[in-house]
Amino acid sequence: MAAVSGAAIEIRDLAKSFTPRRGVIVEAIRRISLTVAAGEFLAIVGPSGCGKSTLLHLVAGLEQPSGGVVQIGGAEPRELARQHRLGMAFQDSALLPWLSVQGNLALPFKLAGRDVNRERVQSLIELVGLAGFERARPSQLSGGMRQRAAIARSLCLEPDVLLLDEPFGALDAVTRRRLNIELERIWRQYAITTLLVTHSVEEALFLSDRVIVMRSPGAIAQETQVPFPRPRTPDLLRREEFHRMADQITVWLEH
Amino acid sequence: MERTQNNTAENLGYAALGLAIFLALWQLAGKTGVAGSALPPLTDVVNTLRDPEILPLLVTSAEYTLASAAKGLFFGGALAVLFAAVMHLLPPLRPGLDRLAVLVNATPPIAIGPILIVLFSRSQTPAALAGIQVFFIFYVAASSGLAAASPVLRRVMAGFGASDWKQMMYLEAPASLPHLASGLKAAVSASFLGAILGEWFGAPQGLGLMILNAMQNFQIRLMWAAVVVAAAMSLTVFLAVAALEKFVSRRFSQ
Numbered sequence: 098m099a100a101v102s103g104a105a106i107e108i109r110d111l112a113k114s115f116t117p118r119r120g121v122i123v124e125a126i127r128r129i130s131l132t133v134a135a136g137e138f139l140a141i142v143g144p145s146g147c148g149k150s151t152l153l154h155l156v157a158g159l160e161q162p163s164g165g166v167v168q169i170g171g172a173e174p175r176e177l178a179r180q181h182r183l184g185m186a187f188q189d190s191a192l193l194p195w196l197s198v199q200g201n202l203a204l205p206f207k208l209a210g211r212d213v214n215r216e217r218v219q220s221l222i223e224l225v226g227l228a229g230f231e232r233a234r235p236s237q238l239s240g241g242m243r244q245r246a247a248i249a250r251s252l253c254l255e256p257d258v259l260l261l262d263e264p265f266g267a268l269d270a271v272t273r274r275r276l277n278i279e280l281e282r283i284w285r286q287y288a289i290t291t292l293l294v295t296h297s298v299e300e301a302l303f304l305s306d307r308v309i310v311m312r313s314p315g316a317i318a319q320e321t322q323v324p325f326p327r328p329r330t331p332d333l334l335r336r337e338e339f340h341r342m343a344d345q346i347t348v349w350l351e352h
Numbered sequence: 353m354e355r356t357q358n359n360t361a362e363n364l365g366y367a368a369l370g371l372a373i374f375l376a377l378w379q380l381a382g383k384t385g386v387a388g389s390a391l392p393p394l395t396d397v398v399n400t401l402r403d404p405e406i407l408p409l410l411v412t413s414a415e416y417t418l419a420s421a422a423k424g425l426f427f428g429g430a431l432a433v434l435f436a437a438v439m440h441l442l443p444p445l446r447p448g449l450d451r452l453a454v455l456v457n458a459t460p461p462i463a464i465g466p467i468l469i470v471l472f473s474r475s476q477t478p479a480a481l482a483g484i485q486v487f488f489i490f491y492v493a494a495s496s497g498l499a500a501a502s503p504v505l506r507r508v509m510a511g512f513g514a515s516d517w518k519q520m521m522y523l524e525a526p527a528s529l530p531h532l533a534s535g536l537k538a539a540v541s542a543s544f545l546g547a548i549l550g551e552w553f554g555a556p557q558g559l560g561l562m563i564l565n566a567m568q569n570f571q572i573r574l575m576w577a578a579v580v581v582a583a584a585m586s587l588t589v590f591l592a593v594a595a596l597e598k599f600v601s602r603r604f605s606q
Contacts, residue, residue, distance in 0.1 A: 154507075157510075157511050158510075159507055159510055159511065177513075178510065178511060178512070178513040179513045180513065181512060181513045182513075183511055183512070183513070185507075185508065185511035185512070187504060187507070187508070189504050191504045191505055191507070191508045193505065193522070193523065193526070194604075194605065194606055195526050195603060195604050204512070204522060205512050207518070207522065208509070208512045208513065208514040208518050208522065209512070209513065210518075254512075260511070
C-alpha cells in the first residue's frame with residue numbers, strides 16, 4: 098500500500114443552520130475552516146450537540162451547507178458520493194438486516210454498479226476478524242461484530258475518504274478498546290484520509306494524527322497534533338504522555 | 353418462546369370453542385325454526401354439501417370464483433405496486449394519483465359493476481371488480497411500505513452514492529415487504545368480495561352466481577351451502593397468507 102492515499106478535505110467558512118419550525122433557527126455550525134491532508138486521520142471530539150455529527154454529514158454530502166464550502170480532492174462531497182468514493186460507518190452499524198455479512202459487503206459494489214469483488218469481500222471479512230460468520234445475519238451477531246462488519250463495508254470500494262460517526266459509541270468499554278486497536282491496525286494498511294467523530298478522548302488520541310475539539314455551537318475550540326508514532330500498540334494506552342494529553346483535551350472539552 | 357406457543361395453543365382452543373358454539377346455535381336455530389325457512393339446520397346444509405349431484409357443481413363454481421379472485425389479486429396488486437413505485441420515484445405525480453385512488457375506492461363497487469361489463473366482458477367482470485378492490489389496499493400498503501425504510505439506512509445508501517432506483521431496489525423494496533404482506537392479508541378478503549359481487553352482474557359461472565340463483569329460486573339449502581364454501585375458501589386463503597405475513601415481517605424487519 099502507498100504511504101499516503103485518499104484525497105485532501107478543504108473546509109472554508111462552513112456554516113449550517115436548521116429551521117425546525119417557522120421563525121426558529123438552530124445554528125449547528127457557526128463558522129468552521131479546516132484542512133485535512135491526504136492520508137491524515139483527524140478526530141473530532143466535542144460535547145453533545147456541538148455540531149460534530151452535522152460537520153461529518155456535511156463532508157459526506159448528506160446535508161447541504163448554509164454557507165461556505167466543503168471540497169474533497171477539489172470536488173463537491175455529493176459528487177464524490179455519486180462516484181462511490183466515500184466510505185462511511187455509523188454508531189448504528191446500519192447493516193441491512195435481511196442480508197448476511199457477505200451480502201452487506203457486496204452491497205457497495207452493487208450500488209456502484211460494479212461486479213462484486215468476491216476476493217476483496219472475503220479478505221475484508223478476514224481483516225476485521227469475521228471469518229466463519231460470512232453467512233450470519235446482523236441479528237445473529239454481537240454489537241461489536243456488527244460494527245466490524247460496518248467498518249469492513251466502508252472499505253469495500255477503496256474509498257478516498259473514510260467518515261466514521263461514533264462507530265464504537267454503543268459498545269462496552271472492553272470491546273471498544275479492542276476494536277480501537279484493530280481499527281488502528283486496519284487503518285495502517287490503507288492510510289486513507291479519515292474523519293472520526295467521537296465522544297471518547299482516548300479513542301481520538303489512540304487513532305488519530307490530529308485532534309480537534311469543538312464547542313457549541315459549531316466552532317473549533319482547540320486543536321492538537323498527536324505525536325505518537327505508528328504502529329500504535331496497546332501499551333501506548335498506559336503511557337504517561339498519553340494520559341497527560343488526554344487530560345489536557347478533557348480540560349478543553351469541559352471549558 | 354414457550355409462552356408464545358402456549359398462547360397460540362390457547363388462542364386456537366378458544367377459536368375452536370367459539371366456532372363450536374356458533375355451529376351449535378346455528379343447528380338449534382335451524383331445528384326450532386326461529387328464523388323461519390330462511391335458516392335451515394346446519395345438518396341440512398352439510399347434507400346438501402355432500403349431495404353427489406350438488407357437490408361437483410359447488411366445486412366447479414368455487415374453482416371459477418377462486419380463479420377470478422386470484423386473477424384480480426394478481427393484476428390489481430401488481431398494478432398497484434407498479435404505480436406506487438413510479439409515484440415513489442416521481443413524487444410530483446403523487447397527489448394526483450392519490451386522489452384518483454381514493455376516488456375509485458370511494459365509489460361503491462356495485463356502481464362500478466355495469467361500467468365494467470361494458471368495458472370488459474361479463475366473464476371478466478368478477479376478476480376486474482376483485483382487482484379494483486385489491487388495487488387500493490395494495491397501493492396504500494406499497495406507498496407506505498416504500499416510505500418505511502429507516503433514516504439511518506437511507507443515509508448509508510446516500511453515502512454509498514446509490515441512485516434513487518438502486519436505493520429502491522436494495523433498501524426500500526425489501527423494507528416494504530412487511531407492509532405488502534399485511535396488505536395482502538386484507539386484500540385476500542377484498543378479492544373474494546369483489547369476485548363474488550362481480551358474478552352478480554351476469555357471470556357464466558361462480559359461487560356468486562350460484563348464491564344469487566339459489567336465492568331467486570328459493571333453494572335455501574343450496575344458497576347456504578354456496579355461502580359456506582365461499583366462507584371456507586376465503587378463510588383458508590386468509591390463514592395461509594397470515595402465516596406468510598408472520599414470516600415476512602420477521603425476516604424483513606428493520
